Amino acid sequence: MGKALFIVDVQNDFTEGGALGVAGGAAVAEGVTAFLREHADDYAVIVASRDWHDADNDNGGHFATDDEPDFVESWPPHCVAGTPGADYHAAFDTSRVTFHVLKGQGVPAYSLFEGRTESGATVHEILDERGIHTIDVAGIATDYCVRASALDALAHGQHVRVLTSLVAGVAEASSQAALAELAHAGAELVD
Template structure:
């Protein structure tokens, strides 16, 4: 059975000190690196996504000077800037495919991204016969949620690696994990990092 790992948006603007920094983001980067050191060979495909927004314009309403933090946000992850780079604590040497999303439009799911060669994530998974997907990254209540739901919708069996994710806020992160479990995702902790697992009963800690 072939398996993929999704590493969702572990970028400087989403970790501590970034434009939309999430508490625990750096720890997630380090924990994913530890997980890859132990388990990279277990994955046939490792896909890492990045927001890669246009520097000009509002990217289809995604950027706003008065954001609601639901559908609109402050400027972040502009293509080619340090904020769009991977967090330095994330070792990407084992990543097989890098995808960029949100170029001129809002984009949350990793499935909305493409590689520099124009491949979609569904194309990649289908080409490799992937039936199982593990999901890690940032943020639990936004892009992790959207990516995992799309993986389920595309017919893959999904595990959320609960100690390799970080959310924006506890309540919506808890709700996202409950929604994912209801949709059929399995919530599991890897034990590969020092960060405690998110708990569907308690939310992000």
């Protein structure tokens, strides 16, 4: 029974000063790096995702182009492929990451499961080939992409632990609601 670590969207645009920066984003980058120094060998697989949106369209309505974003389903442009905003945060040391997943290419995508590696592998394939049954989840944002990734992992029969000291969300109320929803769905919340 293998174990994986999901590191969700620790990118410049989701940390302080980014297009959709969240408070505590840089601290998550630093915390994940420190965690990996101590615990990387505990995992058979470490998967890091990045939003990787197309520059030349609205990404299936994900980018508000003519109207103001509603910050629920439409957002300002962010994590555009090949831009500094799409890069991993500088404090996040990716040297122990075994798979990098890109998601949101031309469409809205919140869950890490919606992405693919550069070679085209899906997260399901990665997990199935390695017999992964337990997933720890960290990253940004608690109330959106962390939530969606953890719910998808639960839906696919994984034992899921959310590392609550290694997540940051858009808003306190929606982040707490997301964590409560995840616990109710069967995820373990671990400090």
